[in-house]
Amino acid sequence: MAQRRALPKICIALGLPDVPRLLEQARREAESGENFLEFRIDYLADPALGAKAITTFLEDYPNCTILATCRRHQNHGRFNGSIDDQLRILELAIQCGARAIDIEIETAELVPARCAQLRANAHLIISWHHFETTPPLEPVLKRMQKVPADIYKLVSTARKPSDTGRVLAASRLSPKIPLVTLAMGEIGFPTRVISPAFGTLFTYAAPAHVQGTASGQINARQLRSLYRIDKVTKAAKVYGVIADPVAHSVSPHVHNRAFQSKRMDAVYVPLLVNPNQLRDFFQFAEALPLSGFSVTIPHKRKIMRYLDHVDPLARRIGAVNTVWRKAGKWRGTNTDAEAVARPLAKLVDLAKATVLIAGNGGAAHSAACAISDAGAKIAITGRNQDRVRAFARTLSAENLTLAQACARQFDVVINATSVGMWPNVNDCLFPDKIPGEVVFDLVYNPLETELIRRARAQGKQVIPGVKMFLEQAVRQFEIWTGQPAPRAAMETAALDALSARYLEQKK
Numbered sequence: 001m002a003q004r005r006a007l008p009k010i011c012i013a014l015g016l017p018d019v020p021r022l023l024e025q026a027r028r029e030a031e032s033g034e035n036f037l038e039f040r041i042d043y044l045a046d047p048a049l050g051a052k053a054i055t056t057f058l059e060d061y062p063n064c065t066i067l068a069t070c071r072r073h074q075n076h077g078r079f080n081g082s083i084d085d086q087l088r089i090l091e092l093a094i095q096c097g098a099r100a101i102d103i104e105i106e107t108a109e110l111v112p113a114r115c116a117q118l119r120a121n122a123h124l125i126i127s128w129h130h131f132e133t134t135p136p137l138e139p140v141l142k143r144m145q146k147v148p149a150d151i152y153k154l155v156s157t158a159r160k161p162s163d164t165g166r167v168l169a170a171s172r173l174s175p176k177i178p179l180v181t182l183a184m185g186e187i188g189f190p191t192r193v194i195s196p197a198f199g200t201l202f203t204y205a206a207p208a209h210v211q212g213t214a215s216g217q218i219n220a221r222q223l224r225s226l227y228r229i230d231k232v233t234k235a236a237k238v239y240g241v242i243a244d245p246v247a248h249s250v251s252p253h254v255h256n257r258a259f260q261s262k263r264m265d266a267v268y269v270p271l272l273v274n275p276n277q278l279r280d281f282f283q284f285a286e287a288l289p290l291s292g293f294s295v296t297i298p299h300k301r302k303i304m305r306y307l308d309h310v311d312p313l314a315r316r317i318g319a320v321n322t323v324w325r326k327a328g329k330w331r332g333t334n335t336d337a338e339a340v341a342r343p344l345a346k347l348v349d350l351a352k353a354t355v356l357i358a359g360n361g362g363a364a365h366s367a368a369c370a371i372s373d374a375g376a377k378i379a380i381t382g383r384n385q386d387r388v389r390a391f392a393r394t395l396s397a398e399n400l401t402l403a404q405a406c407a408r409q410f411d412v413v414i415n416a417t418s419v420g421m422w423p424n425v426n427d428c429l430f431p432d433k434i435p436g437e438v439v440f441d442l443v444y445n446p447l448e449t450e451l452i453r454r455a456r457a458q459g460k461q462v463i464p465g466v467k468m469f470l471e472q473a474v475r476q477f478e479i480w481t482g483q484p485a486p487r488a489a490m491e492t493a494a495l496d497a498l499s500a501r502y503l504e505q506k507k
């Protein structure tokens with residue numbers, strides 16, 4: 001039997017169409033410090049050449065561990081050959097230095113004796129994949145364990161949050177059963193980050209700069225620096241953000257940086273929840289259990305009916321953006337209101353201020369609640385006078401057309417519309433003189449909006465939307481952890497992530 005040194009925690013899956021590119025990418029990963037690489041030799045026109053490339057690679061990087069996979073096309077791989085050919089190539093890969101091989105269960109259960117022979121010289125990973133959904137996993141595990149192996153790998157596809165929950169629950173069986181469990185697809189993304197902490201022996205990552213071999217994979221640098229998978233333990237508290245879409249949320253950057261800065265055993269993941277999956281999501285949240293989560297579009301209003309307690313402020317605003325669990329009950333509040341009031345209170349005495357709010361959506365409701373509670377005199381404006389009038393009435397505020405608003409002067413102007421947001425970055429609600437001394441633009445994509453740019457040029461004091469974004473996250477952190485938030489670290493993370501996202505959008 002081969003020497004059983006534990007495998008590293010992150011395996012970079014390399015599926016390249018030819019040997020030169022495979023070797024180039026493998027070298028690049030090794031140079032950046034990765035030491036566990038999967039050679040998908042079934043991706044090559046001649047897989048035997050891929051097996052021989054392992055020797056070439058290991059001559060330069062002897063400390064790397066190579067996992068060789070030559071999955072047959074019948075089993076969703078790319079190898080067109082018989083089982084005999086497949087096993088011969090894997091045997092060659094072991095001779096060439098592969099320390100682990102992956103054989104799909106469909107092959108393994110037909111040739112258990114051959115698998116046992118191969119296992120004498122390498123870690124044998126028996127794998128099972130489901131590319132459509134996540135069926136019950138217990139029968140699958142029973143089936144797989146009939147073939148002795150070093151690791152059983154279960155990879156399904158998450159269609160709903162509770163699928164992700166079941167895959168994570170399975171990962172907790174390790175080390176009773178040596179497992180690698182993952183759920184493919186964006187909904188299953190948390191499994192890629194959390195499974196290793198729960199017991200899974202390793203997780204897969206995409207290579208840097210080229211496409212991964214499965215949907216939902218991110219690269220190793222993100223797994224380590226953003227999600228800290230080397231640091232998070234099985235006792236870690238898990239948080240997240242629910243949204244649809246969620247992929248571009250910068251909240252994971254901000255909250256994970258906060259946990260890192262406070263050296264907390266906690267992780268924050270993006271959770272894709274489709275509009276009709278809130279009930280199923282709570283199943284997942286209870287089972288994990290999730291300690292708390294941020295809520296954003298499109299769930300801020302509908303989430304309220306699933307909570308045990310919603311505080312009066314969130315009820316008045318009509319939206320919850322922060323949920324946490326206390327004594328087994330789900331509680332919700334809204335930190336957006338405070339996130340508007342706090343930065344403003346540093347510049348003006350809100351109790352004596354006149355404030356113009358443009359807009360009548362969710363952000364405008366949060367802003368209006370905070371400002372009216374502080375005692376300010378409010379006027380509402382917007383493009384749809386019926387909606388503006390109805391909103392103003394609920395606040396006993398004045399309602400104005402945009403032209404009327406521009407003819408007046410306020411202490412504060414708040415843009416709570418989406419005007420100026422990416423991609424319409426040249427739009428501005430106030431094309432001429434801005435009718436306020438302090439200008440707060442809630443839009444934070446881009447960081448510097450046209451309104452903020454013009455306000456600066458007109459000598460106004462400005463508050464960019466990122467300040468609100470930061471404040472609402474700071475308050476969330478404090479609610480969840482009971483500790484003061486590391487504001488400076490969170491602000492740097494928000495600015496870095498938003499700048500990077502803006503550059504990405506402009507490409």
Ligand code: NAP
Binds near residue numbers: 336361364418465
């Ligand atoms: P929402 O509920 O969809 O409301 C959008 C508002 O913008 C509505 O009042 C809409 O008016 C108005 N609007 C859209 N296009 C307009 C135009 N061309 N002219 C005039 N008004 C227009 O969105 P929301 O959640 O309130 O968000 C509004 C903005 O605030 C977004 O840019 C969002 O990113 C930002 N925001 C920032 C933070 C933060 O942390 N900084 C938090 C929440 C929101 P109609 O009713 O007439 O359509």
